[in-house]
Amino acid sequence: MNITECDIPGPLIIEPKVFGDERGFFMESWNAARFAEEGLDIAFVQDNHSLSQKGVLRGMHFQNPGPQGKLVRVVSGAVFDVAVDLRRSSPTFGKWTGVELSAENKRMFWVPQGFAHGFLTLEDDTDFLYKCDATYAPQHEHSLAWDDPDVGIEWPLGGIDLQLSAKDAKGTLLSDLEAFA
Numbered sequence: 250m251n252i253t254e255c256d257i258p259g260p261l262i263i264e265p266k267v268f269g270d271e272r273g274f275f276m277e278s279w280n281a282a283r284f285a286e287e288g289l290d291i292a293f294v295q296d297n298h299s300l301s302q303k304g305v306l307r308g309m310h311f312q313n314p315g316p317q318g319k320l321v322r323v324v325s326g327a328v329f330d331v332a333v334d335l336r337r338s339s340p341t342f343g344k345w346t347g348v349e350l351s352a353e354n355k356r357m358f359w360v361p362q363g364f365a366h367g368f369l370t371l372e373d374d375t376d377f378l379y380k381c382d383a384t385y386a387p388q389h390e391h392s393l394a395w396d397d398p399d400v401g402i403e404w405p406l407g408g409i410d411l412q413l414s415a416k417d418a419k420g421t422l423l424s425d426l427e428a429f430a
């Protein structure tokens with residue numbers, strides 16, 4: 250397993266060891282003891298799976314209170330995945346970092362508590378899987394506007410017919426939202 254830090258302290262890109270053979274491949278997508286050795290000692294309590302067509306943008310979501318850390322990956326298709334630092338005390342408050350996750354590159358992305366998370370689907374029939382370290386609490390759920398100019402996420406929108414949920418189409422600007430301490 251190879252772990253790479255991002256330009257914002259917190260999020261991590263995780264490349265699992267992939268064992269390929271004539272049958273296909275095998276990889277450990279989660280191993281509590283092995284990840285704990287790498288500093289990721291996480292008690293996951295919920296697993297989620299979504300399917301999206303090309304051009305779907307889900308985000309930028311967070312819960313406050315009740316923040317969720319998320320270990321995300323793609324098992325078919327591809328996404329551009331983004332985390333935004335919402336910790337007011339952080340020197341990188343309001344900054345974003347992004348990574349392409351695909352069935353092909355098998356990368357995982359760790360989005361810690363205190364970040365908004367979202368992704369843009371780059372291929373049809375993209376299956377997105379993630380583990381969460383806190384349960385879903387819809388009453389505490391918020392959407393940071395995916396296109397907030399103060400955050401300035403550089404989404405790879407070329408050739409994309411963008412599709413958003415009604416909730417995500419009216420996300421809150423960073424300047425108006427209740428961030429973390």
Ligand SMILES: Cc1cn([C@H]2C[C@H](O)[C@@H](COP(=O)(O)OP(=O)(O)O[C@H]3O[C@@H](C)C(=O)[C@@H](O)[C@H]3O)O2)c(=O)[nH]c1=O
Pocket residue numbers: 297299307308309310311319366367368385414
């Ligand atoms: C997130 C979630 C949704 N739901 C339900 C609520 C709703 O009826 C339906 C679809 O919900 P949403 O539109 O919020 O789904 P979606 O836009 O895919 O929400 C997800 O987006 C990504 C970016 C994240 O980071 C996730 O944490 C989550 O917020 O599923 C659950 O029952 N449990 C859950 O944990």
